[in-house]
Amino acid sequence: MRRTLSASLISLIAAPAFAADPPSPILTTPEARDVLSYADPKVARVTHVDLDLAADFKSHVMSGTATLDILAGKNARQIILDDKKLAIASITDGAGHALTWSVGPTDAYKGAPLTVQIGTARKIVIRYASSPDASALQWLPPELTAGKAKPYLFSQGESINNRSWIPTQDSPGIRQSWSAKITVPDGLMAVMSAERLTPNGEPAGPGRHSYRFRMDHNVPPYLIALAVGDLAFRPLGPRTGVYTEPAMLDKAARELSDTEKMVDAAEALYGPYRWGRYDILVLPPSFPFGGMENPTLTFATPTIITGDKSNVDVIAHELAHSWSGNLVTNATWSDSWLNEGFTTYFENRIDEAVYGKERAATLPDLSWDDLQDELKENPARASRLHGDPEDGAVDYTKGSTFLRTIEQAVGRPRFDAYLRSYFDRHAFQPQTTAGFLADLRANLIKGDHALEAKLQLDTWAYRPGLPGNAVHVTSATLARVDQDRKRFEMGAAASSIDVKGWSTQEWLRFLNGLPRQQPPERLIEMDKAFGLSASPNAYIRCAWLEIAIANHFEPAVPALEQHLTTVGRMLLVTPLYKALKAQGAWGMPIASRIFAKAKPTYHPVAQAAIERILAN
Missing domain, CATH: 1.25.40.320 (Peptidase M1, leukotriene A4 hydrolase/aminopeptidase C-terminal domain)
Known part of the structure; x- marks a missing residue:
């Protein structure tokens, strides 16, 4: 992998005006090309985004400026960004001089290329507004919130929706640091997936106040996340806490009380948590996913709040993404299993450390059933790990089963040591399936031909179906349920x-x-x-x-x-x-x-x- 990675990094002239971390590498091998982005990062790429936006709850629009720092080759004269229905008023260089720009043909899913003629400029300022129907944003009226009194706004960027409210290169392989000033109506709080510089806000004119945020680490742009609403906060531990509407706070804090234990367990497995705080935002019911691993602030569905902690594996999953996904990220969505398969495996290890082996076993055992169904229902193309960028049906289940199979083959201590070193080697960098397999061969297999044959790496990664060496974890708890179900199927009364x-x-x-x-x-x-x-x-x-x-x-x-x-x-x-x-x-x-x-x-x-x- 060392040879492959060094050959695939691009060294470009210029330096970002802002970023605590140096620019992350980009991958330029053929499998790292992102077909869902218009960007050409080999020529010019965004390294930092600075947002100054106001939320208008009447028009359902975010408007203001995005200032982009650019890393470009000496002869580069343009940069291509991703745009989805943005209303652009002007684009200038850092000194305020107008730049020429154009928006290309629009694709209903991908949006359109926004090409800016930058000349020698390495900082540009885009004044714009989002569309009222921006695909990343949901504007909720008060009646759809728990409190029923104030409106709510939240974003969901994965996979390519942030281009509908942020003009940048919206590709997971183009990591960017970012900062933001968000202005909202009085009575509402803004939170984002970054360090909160003004937790209580600051005056911003009559009836409005602003919040400031900063993410010094380079992250894939889909992880820039925002929520605005009537929010309250409660600490869960020294570096963990929960935000939600006041009416939900007690119930959420009880359900999520083990969060600090999960962070400790994760660090014991695969190294230090590198993002500062780990807080959770429990959203209104319209949030479309179980959770979203936005750095420092997991977004979570209220459906996990069931009173018995039986669904807090969602939190373990989003926390695990702080390593697999946020720290080491799939370079394109064709390799999203590198995020989700790794994270599902890691989630289960956290569950085992906090709740015990048997409870943890129920999750992969249950998922095994889902995997069999998915492999039957999905076409052969979609059942490969490296596959269609718009169909990740088996990313979670087949991906985690692959890693569990490696663990059993080499032993848990050896595999844990490898994974910890893997996260360290590739921290704050993109990755591909080919890159992971090369790293695995260089740092775990190390020329052991018998082990290579036993693992069937390429079969797992590039062929459909489930290889014969797949490990099926079984649960005694679910086996007892199977017995009850069989009795019921044989005619036993439900009440029995x-x-x-x-x-x-x-x-x-x-x-x-x-x-x-x-x-x-x-x-x-x-x-x-x-x-x-x-x-x-x-x-x-x-x-x-x-x-x-x-x-x-x-x-x-x-x-x-x-x-x-x-x-x-x-x-x-x-x-x-x-x-x-x-x-x-x-x-x-x-x-x-x-x-x-x-x-x-x-x-x-x-x-x-x-x-x-x-x-x-």
Whole structure:
């Protein structure tokens, strides 16, 4: 890897005006080319972004300036940025002289290239505004918040949505430091994924105040994140805490009380946490993902707050991204398994350290079932680890199984030592599948031909399906649930199944393992005995509703509507829209009616995903 990496770094003339860290390398090998970005970083690239923006909750627009520091070759005269529906007023150099710029043809998904003729300028200032329908931003009215009194704004940048509110080179392989001044209405707090320089804000004119932020480390631009709302904070430990709306704070703090233990466990495994604080923002229900690993401030769905800590593995996952993803990042989205597969493996090791081996085993065992389904449903192209940049179906499960298989082959102590050194070697740098395999061969396999043959590295990375050496972790807890499910399938009464104290994972094993077709009387019995339609746990409710939809079970439709209009997490809503679509004449009218009602409550990312489901 040392030879491959040194050959793929570009040394460009000029130096950034701001960045505590020196510019991160870029990779220029063919597999590192990002087809989802218009940027040509070999010629000129952004090294620092300084934002000065105001949030307008009436027009749903972020407006102001982005000042970009540029690293460019001596003969470079232009830079290409990524743009998605930005209203650009002007672009100047650092001294205020106007620069020539143009926006190229627009692609509905990628946006458009923004080409700026920089001449000799190495700092440019872009005055602009985002579109009211910017794909990264969701503007919530007060009624869609917990407090019902104040509006809310949050961003979701991964994978290529930040170009809809930040004009920069929106590619994970072009790491950038950044700073920001965000002006908001009085009564609202702004938080971002960076060091908070003015935690209490500062006056910014009548009815407004500003917050300042700074990220000295170079990060992939999708990790620049913002939220504005009626927020309160509570510490969870010396360097951890939780932000959320005041009405949610007590419940969130109780659920997330083990966060500091997780940070300690992660550091013991793979080295120091390098981002300062680790705080969590629990968002309104419309947040489209389980969590987002924004540095210093994980964004999290409220669906993980279930009162029993059985879903805080989401926090372990986002924390693990502080190493795999934030520290070492996939150079392109074709290699997103380097983020998600590594992180799923690491998450499970944190869970084991904090909660014990058996509880940790329930997660990969449950995921094994999902993996088998995914490999059957997805085309061969999508079941490779290095694959389609817009389809990461097996990134989490197949990727983590790959790493677990290596662990078993070489032994945990040896693999842990390798992973810790890997994160150190590639800290604050992009990576590709080819680069990882080269590093693995150079620093773990070291010419051991028998081990190389045993691991089947290229088969895992570049071929579809699951190699025969895959390790399947099994859980005794879920094995007991399997026995209960078999009794139920043989005719045992629902009331005879002792479900008291079941975790989310046990419920999912039980419900997802049941035959899809059930007689109406059995569905009625299940719902009455288990309280499934009224379950406060959105994971359980979603699994139950999939069964109900498969059987056209009309009594569950009100619960289905309530679920789809109050939960925005795609993991817990898109399967239901897919299930409704599959039921044709019965399901499509229900799906269309509910989506028309729920669409304004969903983040633009979720809206687009559901529209694709219902249209195809």
